[in-house]
Amino acid sequence: MMEGEARSVWTATILTLFPEMFPGPLGHSLAGRALAEGKWAIDAVNIRDFAQDRHRTVDDTPFGGGAGMVMRPDVVDAAIRASHRVGPFIYLTPRGRLLDQQRVRSLAAEPGVTILCGRFEGVDQRVLETHGAEEISLGDFVLSGGEPAALMLMDAVVRLLPGVTGNQESLTEESFEWGLLEYPHYTRPQQWNGRSVPEVLLSGHHENIRAWRQRQAEEVTRQRRPDLWDRYRRGQKAK
Numbered sequence: 001m002m003e004g005e006a007r008s009v010w011t012a013t014i015l016t017l018f019p020e021m022f023p024g025p026l027g028h029s030l031a032g033r034a035l036a037e038g039k040w041a042i043d044a045v046n047i048r049d050f051a052q053d054r055h056r057t058v059d060d061t062p063f064g065g066g067a068g069m070v071m072r073p074d075v076v077d078a079a080i081r082a083s084h085r086v087g088p089f090i091y092l093t094p095r096g097r098l099l100d101q102q103r104v105r106s107l108a109a110e111p112g113v114t115i116l117c118g119r120f121e122g123v124d125q126r127v128l129e130t131h132g133a134e135e136i137s138l139g140d141f142v143l144s145g146g147e148p149a150a151l152m153l154m155d156a157v158v159r160l161l162p163g164v165t166g167n168q169e170s171l172t173e174e175s176f177e178w179g180l181l182e183y184p185h186y187t188r189p190q191q192w193n194g195r196s197v198p199e200v201l202l203s204g205h206h207e208n209i210r211a212w213r214q215r216q217a218e219e220v221t222r223q224r225r226p227d228l229w230d231r232y233r234r235g236q237k238a239k
Contacts, residue, residue, distance in 0.1 A: 010161050011041040011086050011112035012154050014147075015079050017058060017119055019044035021147045026154055034164040041112075042154075043084065047071075050078035059120050068121035076116070076127045086112035089133050092146040092153070093118060096135030099153065101176035103136075107153075108160040115153065117146030179232040181225060183216035 014022055022044040023035060034040055048056050052075070059069035080089075087110040097103075107113055116123065116133065128135070138149050159165050186197045200212045222229045 009039060009041050010108070010110075010158070011043065011084075012150075012157075013083050013086055013112065013114040014042065014044045014117065014150055015047055015076070015083060015115065016044060016117040016147055016150070017047050018117075018145070018147055019046045022151070024151055026151060026158065030164055030166075031155060031158045034158065034161070037163075039163050040158055040161055045079055045083045047076060047079040050082065051075050062121060066121075070121050071118060071123045073124035073127035073130075076123055077130065080114075080116070080127070080131055083114070085114045087114060089114045089116070089131055090153070091116045091118065091123065091128055091133040091135050092138070092149040093122065093135050094137050094140070094142055096137040099136050099138055099156075101156075104153075104156045105160060108157045113153075113157070115146070115150045117150050119145045176228075178217075179228065179235060180217040180221045181228065183213040183220070 016022070023032070023042050026032060026042070027035060031040075035042065048058050051058050057072070058075050059071050062068070062070045088107065090113060092115065136153070138152055143149055186201060190197050190202070198212070200208055203209070218229075218232075221232065
């Protein structure tokens with residue numbers, strides 16, 4: 001796609017050393033169907049194509065010493081400038097701000113996102129500062145590269161786009177949408193392995209079911225995520 005050409009669908013531009021990793025799992029199921037139908041788009045840019053030497057070198061040793069290699073700012077910068085940047089420019093790194101559902105919703109409201117996938121020990125800080133990268137983390141763990149994290153971020157966003165998920169109501173009752181983890185689910189058979197479905201779910205009394213699900217969501221959040229529970233309680237008190 002040429003620079004300046006209008007894009008009518010949410011588009012992810014991915015800067016990576018491994019473009020063949022995309023769309024990966026996002027080429028299947030609901031996201032894959034939506035991709036085939038043109039409801040969103042992906043453009044994977046190979047950073048190595050912008051290396052200047054015959055060995056296509058994209059990294060070098062870190063100033064100050066230390067283990068590993070660092071992605072060169074000149075090569076990464078050339079890839080960024082040659083790509084069609086759309087939406088926020090995100091660099092996925094364990095030191096970034098933790099991704100949450102609120103940020104996912106805001107990214108879904110953008111025309112798209114540009115994601116830089118790091119490798120080795122990371123990317124030279126100067127190129128991140130030059131392009132005003134928003135640093136985002138998916139959790140307190142380390143991956144071998146930013147590509148799996150980019151797929152996770154895109155999956156979280158794409159499923160919120162119009163026309164991707166058939167049942168829009170299901171999106172409003174998920175974990176984190178109301179500050180709580182989601183309540184437990186049950187389906188047929190009613191009796192399984194000596195375990196029964198809670199009677200309230202068989203009652204047909206919608207208000208009782210809603211209240212039960214609320215209590216379950218509160219209890220599981222209180223037990224498993226005290227940080228979310230404290231935030232939820234503070235929000236309830238502020239209303």
